[in-house]
Amino acid sequence: MVADDPELFREGLCRLLGLLDPSPFIIEAGDFDDALAVVERVADIGIVFLDLSMPGGPWGRALIRIRRSLPRTSAIVIVSGSEDPAHVRQALALGASGFVHKKSSAPTLFIALGVVMAGGTYVPDIPREDAERGEGGAPAAIDACTLTARQLDVLELLADGTSNRAIGKCINVREITVKLHVSQVLKKLNVKSRTQAAMLAVQFGLSRQRV
Numbered sequence: 001m002v003a004d005d006p007e008l009f010r011e012g013l014c015r016l017l018g019l020l021d022p023s024p025f026i027i028e029a030g031d032f033d034d035a036l037a038v039v040e041r042v043a044d045i046g047i048v049f050l051d052l053s054m055p056g057g058p059w060g061r062a063l064i065r066i067r068r069s070l071p072r073t074s075a076i077v078i079v080s081g082s083e084d085p086a087h088v089r090q091a092l093a094l095g096a097s098g099f100v101h102k103k104s105s106a107p108t109l110f111i112a113l114g115v116v117m118a119g120g121t122y123v124p125d126i127p128r129e130d131a132e133r134g135e136g137g138a139p140a141a142i143d144a145c146t147l148t149a150r151q152l153d154v155l156e157l158l159a160d161g162t163s164n165r166a167i168g169k170c171i172n173v174r175e176i177t178v179k180l181h182v183s184q185v186l187k188k189l190n191v192k193s194r195t196q197a198a199m200l201a202v203q204f205g206l207s208r209q210r211v
């Protein structure tokens with residue numbers, strides 16, 4: 001699957017992939033909602049090329065859901081205009097197998113594809129060991145993928161500075177239930193306060209900011 005909102009870029013990437021395989025079976029998606037619908041409908045997707053800056057985000061939540069929907073043998077390669085090393089670390093921590101800058105050459109894309117198809121991880125520009133251990137950014141040890149859908153809702157609202165009472169109204173549960181969700185979120189993220197959780201939510205692309 002090739003998921004990116006500019007149609008021209010999607011077509012260009014599909015043409016490049018056609019150079020490797022004269023008859024590739026490619027499904028296109030123009031936003032996160034389309035991409036999620038595809039992975040829920042098609043069970044045997046081998047590789048996903050995913051942009052981080054598309055409508056229907058936040059991208060971190062979408063990446064988590066796509067990773068959950070695919071077999072662990074599938075690979076997700078982020079193709080992004082961002083050159084921020086933190087985005088590389090965050091994407092890898094949330095289940096991506098590689099990260100390719102949009103300004104990269106076709107040979108670079110082919111190399112990245114070969115690495116992830118062989119079961120490896122392709123990391124550009126920054127030392128692989130730094131990316132994998134999250135040096136200088138969000139700790140890679142945090143497994144945000146263990147959060148339930150409801151806990152992701154709560155974390156996303158925490159990132160916006162929403163109070164427990166307001167969160168309850170947003171997701172239609174009682175405030176005491178929100179407190180239980182917040183407690184589980186803090187435990188799973190290994191942090192002590194909602195402020196720390198909110199900061200991690202932003203770092204892991206679980207806020208509404210675009211990349």
